[in-house]
Amino acid sequence: MKLPVILLYHSIAADADDRGEPTRISLDQFERQLDLLRRLGYRTIGLRQLRDRLAEGAGFGRRELLITFDDGYRDNHDIAWPTLREHGFSAVFFLATAWVGGVSDYNRHLSLPMISWDQAADMASQGAEFGSHGQRHVDLRALTPEQAALDLRNAKESLMSKLAPQVPSIAYPYGFSSPVVRQLVQQEGYQLGFGVSWTRNPDRYDLPRMTITRGEPLWRFRLRLLCRELRG
Numbered sequence: 099m100k101l102p103v104i105l106l107y108h109s110i111a112a113d114a115d116d117r118g119e120p121t122r123i124s125l126d127q128f129e130r131q132l133d134l135l136r137r138l139g140y141r142t143i144g145l146r147q148l149r150d151r152l153a154e155g156a157g158f159g160r161r162e163l164l165i166t167f168d169d170g171y172r173d174n175h176d177i178a179w180p181t182l183r184e185h186g187f188s189a190v191f192f193l194a195t196a197w198v199g200g201v202s203d204y205n206r207h208l209s210l211p212m213i214s215w216d217q218a219a220d221m222a223s224q225g226a227e228f229g230s231h232g233q234r235h236v237d238l239r240a241l242t243p244e245q246a247a248l249d250l251r252n253a254k255e256s257l258m259s260k261l262a263p264q265v266p267s268i269a270y271p272y273g274f275s276s277p278v279v280r281q282l283v284q285q286e287g288y289q290l291g292f293g294v295s296w297t298r299n300p301d302r303y304d305l306p307r308m309t310i311t312r313g314e315p316l317w318r319f320r321l322r323l324l325c326r327e328l329r330g
């Protein structure tokens with residue numbers, strides 16, 4: 099199955115940040131990547147285009163991509179979204195719904211303020227898309243099927259009541275899913291599921307993404323993009 103390139107970001111730091119968390123990158127690194135994507139002629143597509151073209155088997159243009167963010171840090175609203183808009187790109191933001199408006203205490207490495215529902219609604223009114231990152235940001239494989247179904251249901255209900263996305267979607271917490279989890283996701287009415295690592299048989303509930311980490315040289319980012327294009 100031909101897939102577009104799907105990028106996975108987490109947190110963007112406005113200033114040099116010495117916490118060393120690999121998924122928190124500098125604004126400078128982010129802007130250089132967006133500049134390169136624009137120069138190379140990439141354009142972002144949304145969840146509806148992704149869903150429909152996967153269903154039709156219609157394929158994707160070589161320079162079409164999705165930009166995604168996991169967890170829902172407040173810097174996604176304050177820094178990432180305005181920067182994306184300046185570059186003419188859109189993005190999908192996956193929120194761990196129980197943590198919205200709080201602090202990311204589930205992640206001992208990266209305790210940061212999270213986006214609020216009002217901030218998310220503000221971004222949605224400007225074209226940002228939102229999906230679920232589970233309710234409590236737990237590894238869904240570690241729960242019983244009943245517990246996992248409840249987490250998925252609660253997350254989707256919050257998301258639908260607050261932001262009403264057109265295409266209910268999920269990015270699996272930590273990128274982890276299993277056949278049982280993917281079955282539950284489908285049963286709970288999600289239409290797309292995003293993971294992290296490359297799978298030999300990707301489908302709409304197991305979409306691989308390219309994780310962006312701190313300090314990666316631009317040439318290496320460009321090389322990985324090229325590999326993804328060739329492999330997709």
Ligand SMILES: [Zn+2]
Nearest residue numbers: 168169271272
């Ligand atoms: Zn996460």
